[in-house]
Amino acid sequence: MIRWVRWLAMARAPGGRTGADAASVHRDPMRLVAFSDAVFAITITLLVLELRPPTDYSNMFHGLLALWPSYLAYAVTFLFIGQVWANHHVMFDHIRAADRVVLLLNTLLLMAVVFLPFATSVVAGLCAAATASEPPWSSTASRSG
């Protein structure tokens, strides 16, 4: 076991030196970028699953129009993830090595990005609820009529 741990430490340290600080070990960020790209690609694709087709096929056009909050949330979130990816891409043109802190911060960023399809669904639901609620005067008018 101890031999295995020593071998692992030598394998992780640059140049095979033992006892190197794990936080300062410099790694090529290629794997981090590849993993991040995969997460961005999966998340941006999952957004379309939040678009539910209308259930009433008797008036398809009206049903599709009524989905505008979902379209809006989809478009804004798609462009948001796109710009996060673009800035991530540009930022990693400058970063030549990834230590533990960069790995942790990148993981936190990906955690927030993966949460976005859920947030998109919530925002679309809120917008739909806000537009579907009738003002008080219209319900009074319908009762009196």
Added chain:
Amino acid sequence: MPSAAAEQALDSAGATAIGIRFQFALAWLATGAVLGALLPVLGVAVIAAFNAFYWVPIRGESPGPEP
């Protein structure tokens, strides 16, 4: 002041570009989230403006030629 490890991993132009880029990002997103909780359409508008702003490239964001 960046640490020695950061100086090895990131050039000064990159640090400046990244710093400028993300100086206001979290505050902008937090504002959008708070406004969105009060009025969803307003929150969407703030996030849409964030998208437009952060799609625009800034000076120094592309690294210079290798020495």
